[in-house]
Amino acid sequence: MIPFNKPFITGKELSYIEDAVASGKLSGNGKYTRLAQTFFEEKYQFKKTLLTTSCTDALEMAAILIGIEPGDEVIMPSYTFVSTANAFVLRGAKIVFADSRSDHPGIDEESLKSLITKKTKAIVPVHYAGVACDMDMIMDLASAHNLYVIEDAAQAIDSYYTSRNGQRLPLGSIGHLATFSFHETKNISSGEGGLLAINDEQFVHRAEIIWEKGTNRASFFRGEINKYGWVDIGSSFLPSEITAAFLWAQLEHLKKIQEKRIQIWTRYDSHFSNKLELFGIKTPTIPSYAENNAHMYYIVAKDARQRDFILKRMKESGVLAVFHYLSLHKSEFFTDCHDGRDLPWTDLYSNMLIRMPFFLELTMDQVDQISQMLLDIAVEYEN
């Protein structure tokens, strides 16, 4: 049986957790939290980062920071994880769902302008599969309409965007705020975990307060104030040092992890490109301005029936390929709130996208075997 995902350890996680215990600090904002945050700030040029217990929590921090109030509108793709929306719904926002692109599950940048109203407060592009949205177009639009941009970079660690002036920018460093996930399926993981990246200076001070339960405790420990207290809303967004120590071990291996993942991705693609199209199945498109962080290898079946056949037959053969998001605009929670616009590409990816098994310990032999299996099933479906 080949699972869809399999967590791994680099070997250092447990000794770093032991070190955290020995240091006398297991609650949040200790040595390993600072090591991880400094790593992200230096490597990806984020102005300030804060580890969180999940990407969901990082999104909730973003919603608080941009001051979402009941009635504010937030534009995001319907083809995304429920947390992208819920984080803003919790603060009273009205979600306006955009469609995906025809060539990619990412948000259809061309459609955004028509969705902006006087109540729009933010755009939340999701870098699906770690592949960049057209950030120049989104940032221009946001700037023209005085909107915040929060990059949902849950899947996009170590991925890049080349701007129209030729700058190569890490995803998450472009919007006013950005959020990352370290959930077990992500390239770098701490089981559950996340990161808020702050690029707009105006949010740095308050972010730290919100992160520490609405207190100015961080300033207190830096010796900037005499005592700390309740100064704002907030939550316990920070993870323990156990979580941070685990994450730090993975970050030390980021380069090796990425090399191996890119190898897996490339191997899948070598089997599939030019071959799957014979069966009406599409392989991933990487726009010219985007790089590929090998978070995921997905294919898009020609219809729902073919998709379901493939998933079923692969499972019977011991391989767990899986579908992904369901259109949020058609969910039980949101369907009555949606404005009735058709989002055909969202529905298409909901019904036809397949994610291939993808984890660090996957061997090239296994990739070859899975790929051949898929090709055989595609032939079988035609007959």
Next chain:
Amino acid sequence: MIPFNKPFITGKELSYIEDAVASGKLSGNGKYTRLAQTFFEEKYQFKKTLLTTSCTDALEMAAILIGIEPGDEVIMPSYTFVSTANAFVLRGAKIVFADSRSDHPGIDEESLKSLITKKTKAIVPVHYAGVACDMDMIMDLASAHNLYVIEDAAQAIDSYYTSRNGQRLPLGSIGHLATFSFHETKNISSGEGGLLAINDEQFVHRAEIIWEKGTNRASFFRGEINKYGWVDIGSSFLPSEITAAFLWAQLEHLKKIQEKRIQIWTRYDSHFSNKLELFGIKTPTIPSYAENNAHMYYIVAKDARQRDFILKRMKESGVLAVFHYLSLHKSEFFTDCHDGRDLPWTDLYSNMLIRMPFFLELTMDQVDQISQMLLDIAVEYEN
């Protein structure tokens, strides 16, 4: 140097984390989460429990579950951690702060009746130092006014209340909902962590949905439904299996941990009771209906000047005794929202309470040494 707190490991934490990695599941709601939840449900007769990333998050779940809406009033002590309040403020509640008791930092049950209005939705008693509030009185009042009771049992794991009919009830099993903390300073710890205990059946189903980001994923994995989706608000309240595995190792040692903590508490008390009162310093009161889970040993100085002198001199001698909460009704965030009532006992504990070093590895010799040091400082202060 003797710190105020020192986290410990029982020895099994790391092998359980390794086991979780090997099992292929590091995100939340796996084997160790279920082991821990079952343990709590069986040992303490909670109807249903859900691990959370913090007690703060458990309180936020409670606020969502009881349907807090803007303008609803929630009564709680002012002498508590900021999260007790913030969790409800985030949902738009108006906090009505009650004073502490004269003989104990817990909420003054006698004062509650006068604070109830038509807008009151809930009472949140905090079992300070793990010592029970008068739950019969609180539950009667709640029942008479149709209010919810949420026990903030952050410090109260393995503590009990004897009801007026002679039943011995675990704290957290009495209110409609209850919340626990596994922060590093708590008896049982996972660095950061918490638990929501649900005693009122009506909340069980929705709690699981809110916990899983507003999706019915838990039902899906139990095979009760065909596919899962967005059905409600919610967040990523669940901790990773790394955190749960760590916690499970501690839970296995709960009995030994509690025996040692009670030994430490009793040793402090044997040095202090009858001696500190000569200097105007009070030792803890445990009401007859309450038991002591040895979460904390605190004393109450005769005034702020004596308190500060003791803290300063102990620190100079290498012992970190610490103060605790600051009156929330006087905080920067809340002072303009407070209705002006004087809460003298809250202010007294804010200004005069001292927590003694308290952790599992503290030896009896160290307790003796710290206690003698305190007695010497009390004499020194008089001269």
